[in-house]
Amino acid sequence: MIDLAAEPRIVTAGVGLLDEALAAQAVAHLPVQWQPPLAGTEEALARVLADPRRGAANAEATRRMLAAGAALVDVRPAAEVLGLRPGQFCHAGPPVTWERASGPMRGALIGAMLFEGLADSPDEASALLAAGRVQFEPCHARGGVGPMAGVVSPSMWVFVLRDETHDRMSWCSLNEGLGKVLRYGAYSPDVLDRLRWMSVVLGPALRTALRRSGPIDVKAIIGQMVQMGDEGHNRNRAGTLMLLRDLLPHLVDAGLPAADVAEVARFVGGNDHFFLNLVMPAAKLQTAAAAGIPGATVVTAMARNGSDFGIQVSGTGDAWFTGPAEVPSGLFLGAYGPDDANPDIGDSAITETAGLGGFAMAGAPAIVRFVGGTVPDALRTTAEMYEITIAENPAYALPILDFRGAPTGIDVVSVARTGLRPQINTGIAGRVAGTGQVGAGLVQPPVECFIAALSALASAAPPVHAADG
Known part of the structure; x- marks a missing residue:
């Protein structure tokens, strides 16, 4: 009454x-x-919401993601880990052709050709790439991830991570540092010299130290760094120093040349983003654990190739759903501005897919000084991400939110119903090949990705009979 x-x-x-x-x-x-659901999704939403498999499927996806581990077990050349042969490369994002490749992607592929000795000049490398004499495919297709352009060639060294719980491996290239680097599409002589040093000195030194120390629990380090002000995408300072703490004694005791040990320590310690290339494969292991569950509406990958933004969803397997990549908004270096920026690029959005990066901004308020915005913006962003996820990860607890777990498990249905899109912290690459990094900022996926994924999920859902109503 x-x-x-x-x-x-x-x-x-x-x-x-x-x-x-x-x-x-x-x-x-x-x-x-x-606000109303995304325009044009009403019928697909109804079908997916009526799918009787969805609740149990998403619960299983959650269980698998939260149970996934991530330990650094090896550092090896990509040729050994991935079976890459000369003339074969991996790249970031969904599949792309040379004709549609962005400036940074083209620059990184050209640099990889020069690094591998497959061409003597950028023009020759471009001609071979345009003629289809080189094969390249997404890093995700081989179970790994690559930052920014994400180009990995046979001679480059990669971190190898293992999830014992689900008997799965993932990998990522070693971080080159900031500025003009291959991952941003730069291929000047100093960029290639650094890559050679990484293959001759850095990679072997890290392998030697790791084999003396034994596997390193990367997931545990991520949990600690989140409580120390890192969000795991654009801020990895604490994580990098904890990794160096674990490896440095073994580098010193390994009998390596003192000059090499000092150079490796300076390189890792002076590069706050070094640990990002371990967070990324750890996040890949977490999200990949939820892949391939019929009826599940959880996003298992978000990736960009500089032209397209793509997502993969648990219930639709390896299919990519794409839309045009947007240009990030944020803070620019020196005289660079928005006109110099390339559309979003890189596999590093796997961190947000796993509940880190933009999803954990509340725990890393200092990040706004690097990507733009304010501290209240960071808090609000994390609050909004809880609205489009199905779980909270207690391993990644946020002190500012009374140790609430980071929002985890992006739900395609929730994105379509609320209109809220995942928030991604990212670096900004110059649109002209060879420019390098021009800034850092914030970006979101295009709605087309989620509309297409929802449609595919609806098509895969069992038919709804009138009697069922």
């Missing part, structure tokens, strides 16, 4: 004018954010 004598309780939903009018009259009310 309604008590008409009681004070009315007013709730406003999605009507800003009414909310403002009540506030102006000092009337107590509860504003609720609401």
